[in-house]
Amino acid sequence: MMKAAVCGVAVLVLGIVIVAEAKVFDRCEFAAELQRLGARDDMLADWVCLAEKQSNYTTSASMVTVWTGTHGIFGISDAFWCDRSASIRRRIRNYNAPNICKVSCEDLVDDDIADDFACANKIFNAHGFHAWNPWAVKCWQFDVAVYLDDCIEDKLIKPLTFTDDEDDDLPPGGVN
């Protein structure tokens, strides 16, 4: 009881978790959508694992605190990548995040994940998958191929044209 009360206060002070009017992708459906958006075969399983650990494939997933927050299916941070200045400026004077993806954070929580994926690729190009803590903790050094096995078997995604052996030769993040 005490614990619950303390926890409730912490949530109130530090932030709110918003999960509303979501499109929740099925795992294989999400993988197919990423293929459509041009994801590389040798990175697909890592993207899928990341989205599962970050948001459970929920497009509206958000973790927003007073100072900063993450937005959408890939949990993109407004500290650098998307613009939440309008709402933040009301609380913090002269707040100005770089908004590297040149996108409004609000656009990252709708059902269209094309802009999310474009921004996620920018993050990947800058930092690799290690930019995402859930990936580092729950996907890196795990056999992420299992996230796609049934999708391939059931022909829910296009066949992948690389082998796991090649994957093993890649450094973390799948960068050549």
Ligand SMILES: *[C@@H]1O[C@H](CO)[C@@H](O)[C@H](O)[C@H]1NC(C)=O
């Ligand atoms: C995803 O759903 C599972 C099962 O309900 C839950 O244990 C896990 O914490 C969720 N993960 C995220 C990132 O929401």
